[in-house]
Every structure is written in C-alpha cells, then in structure tokens.
Amino acid sequence: MLNIFRIFISDFKRIKTNVVAVVIVIGLSILPCLYAWFNILSNWSPYGPDATSNIKVAVASDDKGITIDDTEFNMGETVIEGLEANTTIGWVFTDTTEEAIDGVYSGDYYAALIMPEDFTEDMVSFLADEMEHPEITYYTNEKKNAIAPKITDKAKTAVQQTVNTQFISTLIKSCMQVSDGLIDSSVLEEETGSSNVIDMLIGKLEEADADLAVYENLLDSLMSVSGNAASTTNQFSAVYPDMKSAITSGQSAMGNLQNVTGTGLASLGTISKGLSATFGGISNALGSIAKALDTSNGNLSQLSATLASANISLSGTKDAITDMRGVIGGRLERLNQMKGEEGYEILSKLLAHDPEEIGSFMASPVEIETEAVYEVDTYGSSMAPFYTVLALWVGGLILVAIIHTKVEMEPFFKNAKPHQQFFGRYITFFLIAQVQALITVLGDLYFIGIECAHPFLFWLAASCCSFVFGFLMYALTAAFGNIGEGIAIIIMVIQVAGAGCTFPIETLPKVFQVFYQFQPFKYAMGAMKEAVAGMYRDDYWKDLAILLSYTVISLIVGLVLAVPFRKLNHILEESKEKSGVML
Template sequence: MKNIFRIYKRDMKKLFTNYVAIIIILALSILPSLYAWFNIKASWDPYGSTNGIKVAIVNKDKGYRFNNMELKIGDEMVSELKKNNSIGWVFTNEIDASYGVSHGKYYASIVITEDFSKNLTSFLNKNPKKPELIYSVNEKSNAIAPKITDKGASTLQQTVSENFVKTVNGVIFENFNKIGVEVENQKPNLIKLISIVSDLNNNMENIEILVDKFYNGSLTLDQFIGKIQTNVPVMEETVKSAIEVGNQSKKFIEEGKETIETVSPYIKESLEFARDTAVEASNLIDSILNSTSGNETAKILNTIETLLKATDSKIISIYEKIDKINNLVQNPTLNEVSAQLKDISTGIKSQISTVQELIVASEKGDELAQNTLMKLKNDINQVIEFINEKIDSFDNEFKPALTDVIEKLSTIADNSLKMLNDLNSDMPTITNLLSLADEGATLGSEKLKEFKDALPEIKESLSKVNDKISVLNDDEKINSLIELLKTNPDSAKTFISTPVELVQNSLYKIPNYGSAMSPFYTVLAIWVGTLILSSILTVEVHEFEGERPLKSYEKFFGKYLFFFTIAVTQGLIVAIGDKYLLGCYVVDVKLFIALAALTATVFSMIVYSLVSVLGNVGKALGVILLVLQVAASGGTFPIEVTPPFFQAINPYLPFTYAIGAMREAVAGAVVTNLRRDITKLLLFFIVFLLIGVLLKKPLDKIVEKFNDKFKESGLSE
C-alpha cells in the first residue's frame, strides 16, 4: 500500500514541477467539457426556433360558390398561417416554390390546388372527391428538418379537417335545433291529438248504446237520428284534426330519429374517454408505489383526483343521456346499463374520497399505507374492466336497444295514422247511412242493421289508435324528445369535430431540450476525457532506484490514482459548467455533481484497465466501446426504436446506467431507479478493477513484446 501512494506522489510531484505538464493537464481537464458544453448549447431549444425553417405556401384555390355562399378556403388557410409563427411560412408562387425546394432555398412547399374549395363541398355529390394539398419536401437538405415540416403539413391538414367537420355538423345541428323549436311550438297540438282520440274512443260506447236501444225498439227513429247526427259532426271534426296532428307527430318523430342515432357514437366515445382517464389514474398509482418522494407523491395524487373526477363526470353524462332516451319508450337493456353506470359513479366518488384522504396524509408527511393504495388501484381497475366490457359489447347490446326505441316511436306514429285514416274512410259510410235514415223510415231495420254491424269495427280501430298514441301522453317524455332535438348547435358541432380533449400531465418536466440532453453529452464528454488521458499519458511505471522491484498490483493502483485524479477533475468541471455556466435545469445539483464524479471514477477504471493490461489494443477497445455506447445507450433516441442488435447490448453498457442516473438528478429522482443505476456502475468498476489486477501481471510481457514489435515498424513512438 505504501508503494502505491509513493507512485502517486511521484507523479503529482512531476506534474507540479513542470509548467508544461501543468498546462497540458489543465487542457486535458477542460477539453472534454468543451465537447459537452458546445453540443448542449447548440441543441438548447431547437424546436422553439423552428420559425427559421422556411416552407413555401402556394395558394392556387379559385374558390367556389355553394348555396349562394362564396367559399375561398385557400384564402382562409393563408390568413390562418400568417398568424402562425411555429414555422417560417413563405407565401409565393408555384415556380419560385418548386425552384426553392429543389435548390435548398426552402425545406418544403405546400400547394393548395385550384379546386380545393370545390372539392371540399363535393361530399354532397354521388362521387365526392377529397381536396388535396400537394406537399413537397427536400429530404437531402437536413435529416431533422423534414420531420418538422411534416408536422407542419399534417397540422395544416388536421386544421382543415376539423373546421370542415365543425362546419358540416354546424349545419346539421342548426337544422335539428329548428326542428326542436317547431316541435316545441306544436306541443299543444300533440297533446290535443291525444285528448281528441281519447274522447272519441270514450264516446263510441255511448253511440253504440244508442244504436242498440233504437234497434231494440226503445227509441223512435226520429230520436235516434237526432242524437246520432249531433255526434257525427264531432266525430268527423275529431278524426280530421287527429289525422292532421298525427301527420305532424310522425314528421317530428321521423326527423328526431337521426338525432337519437347520433347519441350512439357519443356514448361509445364517452365510454372510451372515461376508460382512458381511469387507466391513466391506475398507472399513476404504480408510480406512487415505486416512489418515496413526498412532494412528487402529493402532485401525483392531485392528478389522480382530477382524472377520477373527469371519469365520473363522463359516466354521469352518459347515464343522464340514456335516461332521457329511455323516458320516451322503456327498454330493459337501457335500464340495466343506466343502473350499472350509476353504481360505477358511486364507486368512483368513494375512490375520490380515498384519494383526498391520501393527499392530506401525504401533505402532512405521513407514510401512505400500501394496502390502501393497492385497494384503490384494484377498485379503479374494476371500473376499467367494466367500461371495457361495455365497449366490447356496445355494438351487440347497446346499439340494438337504441334502435328498438327508435323503431317503437316510428311504429307508434305509423299505426296511429293508419288507424285514423281507416276511421276517416268509414265516416262517409256513417254519414250516408244517417242521411238515408233521415230521408225516410222506409229503410227500417235493414239499413239500421248495416250501421249497427259497422260500429264494432269502427270502435275496435279507434281503440287501437287510442292505445298506441297514449304512450306519448306524458309531458316528461315529450319534453325529453324536444330537449334532444334542441341541442345547442355550437356546442354540438364543436364536440363532434374534436370529441376528445387531451389533458397532458408531465410528471418530470424539463423546460428545454438542452437540459434534457445534458446527461448524455456530460457522460459522453467524461468518456472522451478518459480516452484522451489514455492517449497522452503513459500507463507505464518506473522502478524506484535501489529498491525491490514493484509488484504488478502496486504499479496498477499507483498509476491509476493519477488517472483517477485527472478524470474526476474533468467530471466535476463539466458538471459544474453545465449548471452554472450554461444554466442547465437540474433538480438536485449536488446529486448531479456527485454522479459526474462517480461516472468519471468508473469510466477511468474501465479505460485505464484496458490500456494498462492490453496497451494499444486497450485504447482501440475504448474507442470501439465509445462508438457502440453512443448508438446503443438510449441517450438520444429511445432504445426501443433502434435495431435489435443495439437493444440487445444496451443492458451491458456503462453509458446506459450513467445517463439514467444523471437523468434522475436532472428531472427528479425515483430512488429505486437511481439505486439500480448506481449499483450497476459500481459493478462495472469492480469487474474492470479485477480485470486489471488479475490480468496485469500475466499479460505484461505479452503486451510489452507486442508494443516493441509495433515500434519497430517506425509507425509508433
């Protein structure tokens, strides 16, 4: 042990007694930092400066006159783009755009075709044609720029699509709203129809009694005709009014069918939204179970509460809509689904209360009970399982139930009108019979019998009409149908065009791209620094004069201490510079600096061991490891998008864990992840320490001969 420190002291003494050595070591200490700092600064906020990426816009749209309305969609798109500064839009002609893209003046171009507005309205034709945006991109100019311009083009396409859907649905729902207002105005006539048919049905009994009495000789013919003729005009007026109101009822029921049918996709989309928010809440509970950070736990619990409230709100909206439809015509399936959703809503409210209690406990610093968190997660998963079941069975169970409601309403209208028309067609027969009776009693009992025989059929028809139409004899059901038809067109068209609102929740937010990349570039700089040290500084150790020969492990550790000192200095300089020179965002600065020192220690042991044991071959291996780790560490692109080879070697590279540990310091540490990364780094240190100690002596002579032979070539110093 004494000789190890003597070797280290000798190297340090040589350093501080030679000003050239001091200058070189200072340069070696700072040089790797420049590599990291320049790269971090250059990539500080690349996606915040995309307005410098020029994209040519060519508007050739001639416009189109549609329903006495002049449409110029191209001009509207250009007007909107002029307000958008996310990309450097350049408005020009087709010749300049084509030349500019091919010669690198523009990264891309978007041409709005001449018939864009015309084709946008062709959906009303038998053979609709989609409008086109001609997007041209020069992929040779830059690897990343085309991805940014692609996003701009797709955003433009999405904006046009959303506005189109919003406009079309606006027209539809405005018409539905007008129908709803008309139905509301006709509500007294509808009620009158129901009342008229009911009164007529009740009076038929009295008419039948009168006919029977006369036929049996209880009344004279004059008395019978006088009383019957008093009721016939009422019957004729009643039937005609009933047919008129019935036609109006059939009209608004048929027009309302389409509105009810739009509820089906709304309910399915709402179920999917409720499921997705519940899934996100469940996933966040996992992050609490794996974390011990009190501040982060409170934030996550608040997010879970918000997600559960959103889920409950959507569930309530669904069963309220189902209840309104079901009030028109009762359906067992709709009743069952509504009851289940109400039970689910009650359960979610209980879960929200549990989360609120956990928030209070977390803010007080109390330790959260694991069994409570697990029960909460299980309860949420049951909600998710129920919703998934309803989504899976939606088309087989729920849609047929809605169809049944619609068909029953339509059947009511059809049957009512058929019965009323049949009755109306019988009225001339009744009138003719009475006229004949009034002309003379000579017709006698023969004609009276014909009239008497016809009455049961008339009575039966009228009774059926009364039974069918009485279903609507409920003010609440009529109001429910009117409310569906009178849906606000502005809110409805906005919902249909964008039915899902994305609620983004960033758990570990980093404000800029440069700070997010600082772990990768810092780790890369530290490795580069150790490679430079191994290339410039010697790993050979000279014997002390007049003393016993040094042992191999003494040489190994004695020289390593010098490498370790310079490597840690390099790591500290780059980490401190990241924070205080560049201003990188770092949640835990002390941890970040300590991890830089740990990374430098591990990397210096790896590279030093390779060079000490294998000489120039070790230096080559250090470079090979650098190349592999840049590609396979997941420092830039997610490792999941790289080829299988790089995914396979990723777990066996020190970069993977050094970058992972530094990311924990930059964005906020999850203790389990940080502990895993540090453990892996220490394992690499131990493995290469053993390689150096155990193989140093056996391979010394072989490596020495190899190096001497290489020097003989005159190609090496």
Template sequence: MSKINFGNIVEIIKHDFKASFSNPIVTIVLIAIIILPSLYALLNIQACWNPYENTNEVEFAIANLDNGSTFEGTYLNVGNEIVKDLKNNTKFDWKFVTEDELRKGVHDGDYYAGIIIPKNLSENIASITSDNPKQAELEYLVNIKSNPVATKLTDTGANTVYTTVNAKIVQIINLAAYGKLGDLKDGLSSGAGQLYSGGSQLSAGAAKISSGAGQVSSGVSDVQNGASQVQSGANQVQQGSSAINNGASDVKQGSASIKQSASDLEKGSQQIQSQVDPSTLPEPMKQYVEGNIKLANGSGELAKGSSQLADGSVKLADSSSKLANGASNVAGGANQVAGGSVELAKGSLSLAAGAQMLSGSASQALFSAAGALSSSANSLSSITGINETELGDYFYSPIKLDRQEVFSVPDYGSNVAPFYIVLSMWVGAIITCVMITPGTSQGTKYKPVEMYFGKVILFVVMSMLQAAVTISGAYILGIYISNSPLFIFSAILVSVIFMILVYSIISALGQVGKGIGVILLVLQISGTGGIYPIEIMQDFFQTLYPYLPMTYAITLIREAQLGVVWSNYLPALVVLVSIGIVTIIVAALIKQKADKSSKYFEERLKESGLF
C-alpha cells in the same frame, strides 16, 4: 502474484503529481484535459436545449389554389381558412407563394418543404355529404437532401395542415348530421303526440266496452226471467191443450150421437109427413102433427148444427193441441234463447274483461312509448339548441388530450443531459489515457501491479476534476436537477468508474487497449438508449445493451437529475460499482502477465515512425 511494495506505489504517485506542476506546459495541457470533456457535454446540451421550439425559423412554403365551393347554400373555401390559420401559427416560417415559386424553391433548397392546396379542395370536401363523395388531396413536397432533421420537422408542419383539413371535413360532416337531428327531433315529437292520442282513444274505447258488457249482463238477467215466464206459460198451455184434447174427444163422441139422433128425427119427420096429411086432421090434432113435423125438421137442423159444432170443436181441439205443442216448442226455444243469451253474456263479459286488459296494456305501452319518444325528442332538443358556431368548434376538436407529465422536465436540453454528461465522461477518460501515459514497469524497478496502482491515482483525480467542471457547467447552463447531492455523487462516481475502466484496459493492453476504448465508445453511443429507445434499435444493440457500462451510468445520472426511483437507481449503482471492482482485479492480473508484451508491441509501433 509477488508481494506488492506500497512504498513504490506512493513513490509513483508523488512523482506524477510533482511532474504535473513542474512545467507550465504540462499544467496547461492537464487543465485542457480536465475542461475538454465538460465542453463536449455542455455544448451538445446547449445545442439541443429547445430544438423543437425554434422551428419558427424553418421556412415552409404554402401555395393556395383553392377556388372554393358551396355547401348547403353557404360559400366554403377551406384553402383560405388554412392560410388564415397558418398565419396565426408560429411553429414555422410560413411562406405563401405561387405554385411555380413553391416547386422551384423546394427543388433548389430555398424551402425545406411546401404544400400545394389544389383548386378543387373545397369542392371535394363539400362532396363528402353527397351521393358521390370525392377524396380531398394535398400535394406535399419535401427536399430530403437539404437536411435530415429539417425534413422530419417539416413533416410536423405538413401534419399540421393535414390535421386542419381533416378536422374541417369532420366538422362539415358532423354539422350536416347535426342538421338532421332537428328533423329527427320534430319527427319524434310528432310521433310521441300521436302515440299519446292513440293511447287515450284506446282507453276511452275500453271504457265503452266495459259499459256495454254491463248492459249485456243486465239484459241476460231479463232474458233469463222472461225465459222462465215463457216456460211457465208453456206448461199451462200444455195443460189446457190436454184438457182441450179430452173435451174434443167428448165433443166428437157427442157429435156422433147428435148426428145419429138428428138422422132419426129427420127420418121420423119424413115418415110423419108421408103418412099424415095435417090438413085432413082436426084442428087440435092438425096443430099437434104440424108441431111434430116442425120439431122433427128443427131437430134435423139442430142435429146438423150440433154436428157442425162438433166438427168445429174437433178442429178447435186439434188447433189447441197444435197451439199447446207450439207453445211448448216456444218455451223450449225460449229456454235455448235464454241459455244462449247467458253464454253470450258470459262471452261478452270475457270480451269486456279482455278488452279492458288489452286496452290497459296497449294504452300503457303507447303512453310509455310516447314518453320515451318525448324524452328522446327533449334530449335532441337540448342538443339541437346548441349554437352552431360553438358546435363547429367542438367538432373541429371534439377531444382534448389532457397531458399529465410524470417527472416533468422544463426543456429538451435537460432531458438529453444524462446521455451527453455520461458520454463526455467516457470521452474524457479516453482523452486522459491517450494524453497521459499509463506507464509500464519494463525498464523500471517497479513491478507491473505497483505501476498499475501507482499511476491509477492520478487518473482518478483527473476524472474527479473533470466531473467537477462538468457539474459546475451544468448548474451554470441551467440544466434541471431534481436531487443535487445525489446528482453530484452520481456524476463523480460515474467519471471515476469510467476512468478506472479505460485506464485499466489501456494500462494492461497498451495501444490495443486504446483501440478497445474507442470501439466501446462507438458501441455505447447507439447501444445504451440514451437518446432513442433501445427497443427501436437493431437486435445487435439490444443484445449489447445490458453489458455496456454506459447503460447503468445513464440510469444513475437520469434518476438523480430528473427524479429518482430507487428501484431503478440502486440496481444500476450496484452493477456499476461491481464493474469498477472487477475491472481493477482483472486489469491487475492482466498487467502482471501482459506488461512485457505490451511494451514490446509499443516499441515496434514507434519504430515505424507513425505512432
């Protein structure tokens, strides 16, 4: 690159500013160029100031055909309730018409959209709690051809009606379920009472078991004492039985002797009687003989009696022995009974202890369950005590969305202002560069680089004036601005960078540069995320997004205007300034090489008479 003559650059600058005021027509055109970009931004912002708050002029037709129904003995007409709610709704200009009027009006474009409430709407809604529920339906008609934005707005209106109906359905279902809570509460209360009563009875039974166990334990002591006495008596009986057995043996032997003696006496008596006739004997002898005969006979009788006594004694001895053996068996059985009674007592005590533990645990469990049921019943009681009207309102909207705005903006116009302000600056740069020629060094004494830097000053000044008008219009319009100094600085910087960028392209490439400027404008409208999130755009625009100057310019204006986050602002500032610097360097190099070719290209276009 040859040496630059700064005097030539100053000369070009002076010439341009002198020419700007030498002719009133030129001055008027320049003023128009300065004002036009701001109008592009401000008019669009004003048009979008509160578009979603002015929908009350959009006509939306409603045809209510609902015949109503009965729900749990109460008359229900959801269609009438919807109409009542919409009459208090100012979001749209609701028109309540017949079905035929609605269909014809939507078809002809008199209404953007309409909803037909069917005859069986309430009936179908009421059937939701029955065994055969039927889905409720609304007929939504929308004229897509009438207006692309209007149809999106009417979708919001349709959603309002749809939400109202769904909320009513939820309200009915929940109120029905709420009615069942009362029955459940009564059942829980009754069950809690029964469990508590059962626990009391079980505790009382446990006390009786414990008392009976004490009596069994006392009775066992008596049985053990009696068994000891029975055992002692049995021992005495056994000893007496032994004596009786011994006596019986002696009796048997004496009885045998008596029997033998009695037999001898009886034989002696018989001999005396056979040999002596007492009647023949003298008186003293007679009495003696008769006395011996009587004695012999008496001895026989005595012998017989003694024999019988001996036999009886033997029988007595046998019986006494059996008695002793029986007494011994009784004593043994008594001991067994006593032992069994002890085991019985131990088992009874164990049973009593187990019964006490069981009854204690069971009664405690019953009391706990009764308490839990009672608590649940009390909880349900607090719920079921709510006024059903208030509860219905709650079910109609059970959740409230608490919207917390970060960097709150008072109006939609202020929200879209960063996009339109930046866009107007790019448009202003194109208008300026098209209306004012960047100049060519061909046919002049100036070098291409001198021409580039000499002319750029006028364009930079024009961009600053355009930014000043736009900034003033933003304040007049009432656009929300969080940080005024930063906003003013950012707006001027963006306008200057854009002017340098567009001027450089056109200055270096001539008519081709103008086409490139317009193409960049088109791409940046959709590819910078100014209105719609870049994430919903096509992949092509998402790819271009980080390479477009307006991406960073919008970030600068948005942060300065709506609330600065320096971690967003500073990177965008660096990128945008870098774009400006790189553009100047590259454009100067290109103009040095391509200035002659661009001049030739422009002359050929002029020769056609079309350019």
C-alpha cells in the same frame, strides 16, 4: 502501500515544476466539460416553437372554391388563413404552386403543402351522388436533413387534423342551425305553450280530433235537416246561430292547425307530410259553409240553394273530416311511439344545446389530459445525462492518450512491484478525472442551467462515472498499450450507437438491444436520469452498484491480463519507434 504514494508524490512534483505539464493538466480538466456543454446547449430545445418556426414550409392553393346559394366557399383560403396564425412552423405562402414545389426541390423549403383546384368541391362531394376525398399534396425534401421530415410530417398531420376538425365543426353547426330554424322551440312555445315538438303535436292533434268529431256531428245534423226541408225549417232556425258559430270556430281552428303543422316540422318527415294541406282544405270548406249559412240567414231552402250553386258538398266535407280523423289517429300512434324511442331523446338533447357548442364537441369529442411523470421541460436537460456521461468517457480517453501509464523507475521506489506501479500512477489519473467530473457537473447545473431534482446525487453519479470509466481505460492501456486505447474507442462507439440515448433502445436493431444490457453507459445514464428527473425507489443506487462492479473487470485486466501481454507490448513499442512516424 508506501511505494504507491511515493510514485504519486513523484508524479505531482514533476507536474508542478513543469509549466507545460501544468497547462496540459488544466486543458485535460476542461476539455470534457466543453464537449458536454456545447452538445447540451445545441440540443436545448430543438422541438420547441422557437426552433421549429425557423423550418420553412411552403403553402400554396389553386382551389377555385364553389358557390352555394349565392355564398362562396373556398376551403383553400380558409386553410391558409388558419395557418397564418400558427407559429409552430415557418409557413411561407407562395403566389403559385410551382414556386412552392420548386422551392422544395432547390432546398429553399423543407416541405410544401399544395391544395388542388377542386379541393373545396371535393369537400362537399358527399352532397352529390359520388363522394371524392379531398387531397392535399405534400412534398418533402428528405435529402436536406434527416430529422426535419419528421418535424414537417407533424405539421402535415396537424394541417390535416385542422381541416378535418374545421369541416366537421362547420357541417355540424350548419345542420344544427338548419334544425333550429326548422324546429324553433321558442316559436312553438309561444304559439302552442310547449317547447317539445312531439308533445305539442300530440296535444294539438288530439284537440283537432275532438274538434273534428264535433264538426262531423254538426255536418250530420246539417245534412239531416237539409234532406227534410219541409218538416225541419223551424228546427233549423233554432240551431242556426249555434251551428254558424261552431262552423266559424271550426274554420279558425283548422287554420291554426295548418299554421302549427307548417311551423318548423319538416324534419318530422311523414308525420307532418300532408297535414298542413289537408287542414287548409278543411278550413276552406268550412269557410264556404259558414258563408252559405250567413247568406241563408236561417232559411233552410236558401241554404240548400246556396250550397248547390256554390257546388259545396256537405257529405264530401264530412267524408274529408272522417278521413282526416283516421289520419290523425295514425299520426298520434306514430308520435307516441317516437316519443319513447332513444333516438328522439338524443335528438331532443342535442337540439337543446347551442350550435357552436355542439359543432365544437362533434369536431373533437375526445380530449386527452396529459399527466407528466418525472417531467423535464427542456430537451437539453433530458439529454444532459447522455452528453455528460459521454464527455466523461472522452475525458478518460484523452487522459490515457496524453499521460503515460508506464512508471519510470526512480531510486526511492525502484523496488516497486507491478501492482504498486499500477495504483501509484492511477492516483494521478483519478484526481484529474474527478476534477473533470466536478467542472462538468457544476457547468451543467449553474452555467447551462439544466433541470435537476437532486444536484448532489447528480455529482455523485458523475464522480462514479469518472472513476469507473477512467479506471477501465487506464487498465486497458496499462495492459495492452495502444491496443487498449483502441479497445476503449471501440467500446465508446458501440455505446454511443446503442445506449438508447437518443432513440428508445426498443427501436434499435436486436444486436444493440443485446449489447445494451452489458454497457456501462446504461447504468451511468440511468443513475444520472434518476438524479435529473426524480427518483424511483432505489433504482439510483442499483445503477451505481452495477456501474461500480465494472471496476472488478478493470482490476482483472490491469493486474492479471497485463502480465502475459508485457512482452508483446514491449515488442510493439520497439516496432513503433523503428517506424519513425509513430509515437
């Protein structure tokens, strides 16, 4: 143990008395943190609006639009107006489609959205016999950048969803406004006392049926007295005033029913079809009879003559009323049936809402509420564990490349054994590596300002990383020389490619998923992520325990495998010196 500390003290004195050595040690302590900081800053918020708004995407429209009932519609212009208010992408609205497409090929734009001349026409093609899906042509330059197409693809999807949502919303609102015009509940309530269409119709048709039964009886009586004029003149004179008043009232009632059936009931289809016209016909017939009664002034003979000259048929009018009562009976049966149907209940509830509200709901009926678990607001903070771990590995790699692992024997520890030399020199490596970790962590937390739920545990994880990484690379280099340094670089490359740092490990090839389980990066980043985003049970301590277990491998490499390789390393060193070009 004494020889171990003697070797360390000797190293410390030689570094302290050598200005160049001091500068190199300072440089070794700072270089890793710069690697981490620059990478975290460069990835701070690449998917935020401030960053994506710099990605230029061209938009152009050849849409000619259409005209419906003297109203012009141009969905292409509507899309452009909507995108002008969108700041998540750097939209560029070109004068021509050719300019937009050429800009994608030249690299001026990352992508382009082109709306053809029949875009609006195809949007309303469902009104015609043949439906055509409207298309927006999307051009993307995949050569310019590997990630940019993924961002612009999201912009393309957003535009598609915006167009679909706007179209559905407009369509539903239009239908609701038309329905509201056809079935104006306020008008119906004012005129009929009921805001429910079917209830109102049932009530009115029942009243009409009762009135028609009275008029049918009156016409029977009128036909009876008309057929026996000699014996019923006095009888007719007696009932004339009441009959005249009743038929005049019947004319007015039929006119009111005609207005009711014509007020906003087109959407009820066959139920209201023909009712308004039939009520109008009966009203006209009753009006003619009322005029004839008025002209006769109670004289039955004159009434018969007036009816004959006016070609008014009492029996025909009675038959019409009888037929109408049959129609009303059928309509009442259907209305009562409709009233109990679920579809009408849904329609009634829909019509009770505001068209704007229903249109907005139908365009996007489902909303997703996001509950973030272990939320980290910035992408840079999420990537800090990876870049910090990678920086500490690079720091250990630089150490073994600059500082010798082999101990030059001095008189006061010339009898030091190989394992004493190994640990004696490693103390210097350990202390510099810990300084690297401390500077890097302090910069992450207070210079870069990453989000971190547990700063102390973040530093502790970084300290363990520096210890494990540095010890492993020190052992590899002490055992195999330059070959060990090469092995350390290979291990780093494999871990960078397959540590699941940028993309989920599940998306990588199977071979990387297998290696992933044995990589120290996995457990180093796992512990740091726990410290940054939040702890789950004892996962942090499990990751640290597995990470520290790699020191066993380092001990085996540095103390056991190094023995048979010493002679080979000596031969390699002599060969390098003889080459005259290698250190």
